[in-house]
Amino acid sequence: MNFERVRLRNFKCYDEAELTLRPGVTVVHGVNGSGKSSLLEACFFALYGADAVEGTLDEVVSNGAEEMAVELWFVHGGGQYHVEREVKLRGDTAQTTTCVLETPEGTVEQVTDVEAKIASLLRMDAEAFVNCAYVRQGEVNKLINASPDERQDMIDDLLQLGKLEEYRERASDARVGVGRVRDDKQGALSQVESQIEAKEDKDLHDRLNALQAELAEVVDDIEDKRQDREDAKATLENAEGVVEEYESRREEMDELAAEIDDLAETISETEGEREALGERIRSLRETTESLEADLEETVAETDLEAADPNAVEARIEELDDEAEAIRERIKEKSVTAQEHAGTAEAKRERAEELREEAEERRAEADDLEADLEEERAALADRRANLEELDAEIEELRAALADAPVDRDAVEEHRDSVEEELTEARERVAELRAELENAEATVEEAERLLEEGKCPECGQPVDGSPHVETIDEDRERVAELEDDLEAAEERVEELAAERERAVEVAETAAELSRREESRENVAELIDQKAATLEEQADRVETLREGAEAAEEEAVEAAEEAEAAEAKADDARETIGELNGEKATLGDRRERLERVAELLEDVEENESEMETLRERRDNKAELNDERRERLAEKRERKAALEDEFDSAALEEAKEEKARAEDYLEQVKPYLEEKREERDELQADVGAVENEIEELEALREEREELAAVVDRLDSLYDEAYELQQTYADLRAELRQRNVETLEAMLNETFQLVYQNDSYARIELDGDYELTVYQKDGTPLDPEQLSGGERALFNLSLRCAIYRLLAEGIEGQAPTPPLILDEPTVFLDSGHVSKLVELIESMTAHGVEQIIVVSHDDELVEAADDLVAVRKDPTTNRSSVERSATLEAPT
Template sequence: MRFDHITLEHFKPYADASLDLQDGVTIIHGLNGSGKSSLLEACFFALYGARALDETLDDIVTTDEDDATIELTFSHAGSQYHIKRRLRRSGDRIQTAQCTLDGPDIEIDGATDVRAFITDILRMDAEAFVNCAYVRQGEVNKLINATPTQRQAIIDDLLQLGRLEMYRERASDARLGVEDILSEQRGAQTEIKAQIERKEDANLHEKLNEYEAARADIDAEIERYEENKIRAQETRDNAKEILTSHEETQEELTELEAEIDDLRMTIEEDESTRADFREAIETKTEQVETLLSARTDALSSAEVTSADADTLAARRSTLDDKESSIRDSLQTARQQQTMFENQAERLTERVDELESRADELQEQASEAETAVTKAKEQITTQQNAQADIEEQMTSVREQFNNSPATLGKATEYLEMLQEEHDDIRNDLASTRASLSTVQDRRNEAQTLQEAGKCPTCEQPIEESPHVEAIDEYDVQIETLTERLSQLETKQNKVNNKIESAESLVESERQFETLKERKSLASERIADARETVNEQTETAASLHENAGELETEADEKRDAAATQMSNADSEAEKVATLESKLETINNARDQLDNLAEIQSEIENIRAEIERLRERREEIADRNDERREYLQAKRDRHAELAADVNEARIEKAQNNHEEAVSYLEDVSEKLDELRDKRDNIQSQIGSVRGEIENLAELREKHTAINDRVSALETLHEQVETLSSTYRELRADLRKQNVETLERMLNEVFMLIYDNDAYSRIQLDDAYELTIFQKDETALNPEQLSGGERALFNLSLRCAIYRLLAEGIDGTAPMPPLILDEPTVFLDSGHVGRLVDLIKDMQRRGVAQILIVSHDKELIAAADHLVTVKKDPTSNRSSITRIDDPQRAAISAASSNKTPQ
C-alpha cells in the first residue's frame, strides 16, 4: 500500500493544504507546534476515522470553523482508491456528514463500511496499524514497556493468531453445548425406556379383550329392551289415537255450542246497530239545515252570490291581483327605507372612523414631540461620553512612551518573545536529557571502577571503555551544567519581558476598544440629530392631517341626519300599504270560511247516504246468519249421537299401561347405555395406551440414533478444538523464531557496540539481551538511547515479519515514524539512517518520518516543511526538491531548514 495524495481543509491547524506523497523516504520538518504530526494523523484518520483518534471530532476541526474535509488517495495491489471524509457541526457537536471510498469497480458510502474495507484489505484495524506501521510520538517504547502477556496479545493480533484462539473458543463452546444436549437426550432416553417397561407390564391387550366382550353383552341386552319398547310405543299410540279422536269430537261439540251462541248474539247486536244508524241519520239531517242557514250569512259577508267553486275562484283572483299591486308598492317603499337607513348608518360609521383616526394622529404627533426631546438629551449624553473616552485614550498612549514596542506592534513583539521562549525551553529539555544520560553512564562507570571487576561475569574491568570514559563524562557534565544555568538565566529574562509585553498587548486591546466606543458615540450623536429633524417634521404633518379629518367628520355627520329623515318618510308609506294588505287577507279568510261551510254540508249529506247503505247491508247479513245458525244446530245433534263411552274407557287403560312400561324401560336403557359408555371409555383409554406405547418405542429408537450422533459430534468438536490450539502453538513458534532472527539482524545492523552478542525472544514473547560473555540483561537495563534503538529494531522487525510473511507477502501500509530521534544521540541517529536504508532495500516502498534532525534530512528522498503563520495561527506545507542541499545549507548557517 502507498499514500499518493492528502488534501486538508480546516483540519487542526490547516486551513487549506494538499501534498503529493511519493515512494522513498519523506521527511516532514518544522518547528514544534507547527502541525507536522497533524499531517500524519490526517492520513491515519482518513483510513480509520474516529477509531484512529485519541481525541474527539471537536478537537480536529480548526478553531472557529464549522466543518472540515480530509481526502486521501492511495494505491493498493495495482489499483488506486480515494477516501473523502467531511465533518460538519450540528448543534454543539461535530459529526461525520460524509464518508466515501471510490476505487476500481467499487463505491462505498458510510464510515463503518469504509473502515471495514480498509481493515479487510490491510488485514489490520486501527490498533494493529499503530502497533505495526505507525510509531507515534512518545510511543517508541510502547512494546518494550508492555508486559510479556500484553506484548504477546499485540503481536498475535497483528499475525492474525487471535482468530485461531477465537475459533478454538467457539469450538470449545460448541463442545459444551453438545455436552448439554447429549446429557439432556440421555435423560430423555432413560425416561422413555422406563415408560415403555411400565406400559408393557400392564397387559394392555388382555384388558382390551375383556372390555370388548363386556361391551358385546351389554349391546345384546340393550337390543332386547329396545324391541319391547317399540311394541309398547305402538300400543300407546293406538290408544292415544282413539282418545284423540274422542277429544276432537268433544272439542267440536263445544265449539259448535259456542258458535251457536255467538251467532245469536251477533244478530241481536246488528239489529241494535241498525236502530242506532236510523237515529244518526235524523241527527245529520238537522245539521245540514243549520249549515244551510250559516251559508246564506257567509255569502253576504264574502260579497258573492254563490258558494260554487268557480264563483269563489273568481273572487280569489280579484283579491290576488289587488294584493300583488299593493305588495309591489310595499317592496319599493321598504327598499327605499332600507337604502336611506344603510346610508345613514355608513355615514355614522365613517364619522366614528374619521374621529378615531384624528385622535390617533394627534397621539402620534405627541409621541414624535417626546422623541425629539429624548434625542436632544441623547446628544448631550454622547458628547460628554466622547470627552471621557478621549482622556482614556491619551492615558493609554502614554503607556507606550519609552516602551520596547510602539502602539499597534505589541502583539508582534509578544509573539517574537514567545518564539524565543519556546526555543529556550526546547534547548533546556534537550540539555537536561543529555545531562541525565551522561550522569547515568558516569555513575555506571564509577560503580564498575570501585568494584574492580564486573559483578556479573567476575571479569576485570581494566581498560574497559566504560571506565576510561569517566573523565570525559565529568567534562561533559560540567559543560552541560553550565549550559543549563545559562539557559535558565536567559529563560527568566525572557519571562520578565513576556510579562511586560502581555501588559502592552492588553493596553493595545484597550485602546482599540476605546476607539470603537468613540466611533460608536459619534454615530449615536449623528443618529440623534437626524431623529430630531425627522420627528419635528413628522409632528407638524400629523397635526395638520388630524385637523382635516375632524372637518370631514362634521360634514359626514350632517349627511347622515338627512338620510335618516328620508328613511322615516318611507317608513310611513310602508305602514299604510301593510294596512291595505291586512284588509285583503280578511276578505280571503271570509272566502275560506264559506268554502269550509259548503264542504261540510256536502260531507254530511254523503255520510247520511252511507248510513242508509250500511242499514241495508246489516239487514242482508242477519238473514244469512239465521240460515247458518240452523245448520250448526243440526251438526251438534249428529255428533252427540255418535259418542261410545265403553270404547273410550278401554283406550284410556291401554294408554296408561303403555306409558308406565315405557318409563321403566327408558330408565333401564339409560342405565345400560351409561354402563356401555363407561366400558367404551375404558376401551378407548387402553387403545390410547397401546398407541402411546408404539409412539414411545419409535421415539426411543429416534433418541438412540440422536444420542449416537451427538456422541460422534462431541468427539469431532473436541478434536477440532485441540487442532486449533495445536495450530496456534505451531504458528506462534514459527513466528517467534522468524521474529527473533529478524530482530537480531536489525539490532546488529544499527548497534555499533560489540558489547552485545544477540537478542532472545521466547515463546511467551519475553525479551532478553545477551552480552558477549552471555550475561543476560533485561531491555529495561539499557540506556535511554539504547532502549530507543532496541524498540525501533523491534518495531521494524515486526513490520518485516508482516510484510514478508511466513507463506508469502502481505499487504502493508507505509512505515511511519513520528519523532523517532527524541531519545537518540548523534551516533545513534546515524544508525537509524542505516536502518531506514535497510528497510528500503528490503522492499518498503514508502517511509514517512516527522523529524527536525539534520542527519535524517540529509538522507531523505523528499523533504516537506511545515510553517505556522503567527497572525492567522494557520499552517502551510512546502515541498523542497533537494533535501540534501537544504540540510547542508542549514548546517552551514547553524539553522534548521524551514
C-alpha cells in the same frame, strides 16, 4: 492499506479540518501542544471508535460544541473504503449517533458491525493496531518494558497464533463434550437393555389373546340388547302416534269451542258500533242545518244574489285584482318617494363632503407652505455640510501621501505584515521550547557528571564514549539563545511595522467612507431642490381645488331641497291608496266567510255519507260471521261423535310398557360399554407395550452404533487438540527465528558501532543484547537513546513480519510514529531517519511521523503543518511543502 483523506469537525482542538494523506513518508510538524497528535488520534478513532479513546467519549468533543464528526477515506487490498463516525452530547454523556462504513461490497452500519468489519479487514483490533502499526507518544518503550508473557501475548495475537490456542482449547472442549455425551449414551444403552428384559418377562402376546376373546363376548351381548332396544323404540313411537292423534282431536274441539264463543261476542260488539254510528249521523244533520242558517245571513251582507261557490270564488278574484292594482300603485309611489329621498340625502352628503374637501385642501396648502420654509433652510445646511466634507477629504488624501504603498494595496500590506508577525512569534515559541529541552538535557548531564555517571546510559563515566556530547549540548544551548534573541528583536520590529500598517489601512478606509458620504450628500441636495419646486406647484393646485369644491357644494344643497319636495308628494299619494286597500280587505273577508260556511256544509254531508256506508258494512260483516259460527258448531259436533276413549287408553298402556323397558335396558348397556371400554383399553395397553418393546429393541441397536461412533470421535478430537498445540509451537518457533533475523538486520542498520554484536529472541520472546565481547545485557541497561532505537527497531521488525506474513505480502495499516524523537539526541535522530528509509525500502507504502525535528522534516516526502490560534485555542492544518520522493 493507505490512508487517503481525513476530515474533522469539533474533534478535540479542531473546529473544521481536512487533510489529504499521500503515499511515502509524511511528517506532521508544529510546536508542542498545537494538535499534531490529535490528527492521528482522529484516524485511530475513525477506525475503532470508543476503543481508541483512553478516557471517556465526551473528551473528544471540542469544548463548547454539542457534536463531533470524523471521516476517514482509505484504500485496502485495492478497494476504496470510507468510514464516518458522529458523536453527540446528550446531557452529561456522549453517544455515537452515526457509524457507517462504505465498502466495495456495500454499506455497513451500526457500531458493532462496523468495528467487526474493520477488525476483519485489518486482522487486528484496536489493541493490536497500537501494538503493531501505531507507536503513540510516550509508548516507544512499551514492548521492551512489557513482561515476556505480555510480549508473547501481544506478538502471538498480531500473528494470529492466538487463534491456534483458541482452536486447541475448542478441540479440548469438544473432546470433553464428546466424552460426556458418550458416557450418557452408554448409560442410556444400559437402561434400555434393562427395560427390554422387564417387558419380555410379562408374556405380552398370551395376555393379548385372552383379552381379545373376552372383549368379543361382551361386544356380542351389547349388539343383542341394542336390537331389543330398537324394537321397543318402534313400539313406543307407534303408541305415541296414536296418543298424539287423539290429543290433537281433543285440542281441535277445545279450539272450536273457544272460537265459537269469540264469534258470538264479536257479533254483539259490532251491533253496538252500528248503533253508535247512527247517533253520529243524527248529530251531523243538526249541525248542518245550523251552518246553512249562518250562510244565508252572511250572503245577505254581500252583493251576491245567492250562495254559489263559483260566484264567491269569482268575486274574491275580482277583489284580489283590485287590491293588487292598488298595491302596485303603492309600490310605485314608494319607489318614487325612496328615489327622491335618496337623491336628497345623497346630495346633502355630497355637499357636506365638498365643503370638507375644500377645508382639507386649504389646510394641506397651509401646511405645505410652512414645510417649504423649513425645507429651504435644511437645503442650505446640507450645502454647507458638503463644503465641510470636501475639506476633510483633502486632509485624508494628504495624510495618505506618505504611505509606504499605494492606497489600493494598504489592506494587502497590513495582512502581509500580520502573517509575517505570526510566523515570527511561532518561531520564537519553537525556539523557546527547543531551548528548554536543551537546557534540561545539559542540566541532567551536569548532574550525572557530578555523580560520576554517563549522562546517556547512567553507567560509570570512565571509558564511556558518550561523555563528549555534553559540550555539543552546551554549544547547542548557546546557539538557541542567540537565535531566540534575534527572533524576539524581529518580532518587535514587525509589531511596530504592523501598527503603522494598521493606521494607514484605517486612514484609507476612512477616506473611502468620506468620499462615499460626499456623493450621497450631493445626490440628496439635487433631489431636495427638485422636491421643493414640486411642493410649491402643489400648494397652488390645492387652493384652486378648494374654491371649486365650495361652488359644487352650494349646487348640491339646492338639488337636495328639490328632491325632498318630490318625495313628500309621493308619500301623500301612498296614504290615500292604503285607505282604498283597507276597504277592499273588509269586503274580501265577508266573501271568505261565505266560502268557509259552504265548505263546512259540504264536509258534514260528505261525513254523513261515509258514516252510512260504514254502518252498512258492519251489517254485512255480522251476516258473514253468523255463517262461520254455524259452520264451527257443526264441525265440533262431528269431532265429538268420532272420539274413541278406549283406543286412547290402550295406546297409553303400550307407551308405558315400552318406556319401562327402555329405562331398564339403558343402565345395562352402559355397564356393558364400560366393560367393553376397559377391555379395549387393556388390549391397547398390551399392544402399546408390545410396540414399546419393538421400539426399545430398535433403540438398543441405534444406541450401540452411536456409542461406537462417539468412541471414534473422542479419539479424533484428542488427535486434533494435539495437532493445534504442535502447530502453534512450530509456527511460534518459525516466527521467533524470522523476527530475530529481522530485528538484528534492522538494529544493525540503524546502530552500527563497536559495542554490540547481536540481539537474541528466545522462544518465550525474552530479549537479550550481546556486546562484542559476548557479554549479555538486558535491554533496560541500554542508554536512553539506544533503548528508544532498540524499541523502534523491534516495532518495525514486528511490522515487517506481520506485513510479509508466512504466505507472502499481506495488507497492513500505515506505520504511524507519534513523537518518536522524544528520547533521542541529534545523533540518534539520524539513525531514526535511516530506520524509516529502510522500512520504505522493504515496501511500506505509507509512513506518518509526528515530529518537530528538523532532520525528520528534511527527510519527508510530504510535509503537513499544524498551527494553533492563541486567541481561539483552535488548531488548523495545511500542507506546508511537497517534496519529490527519491527514485
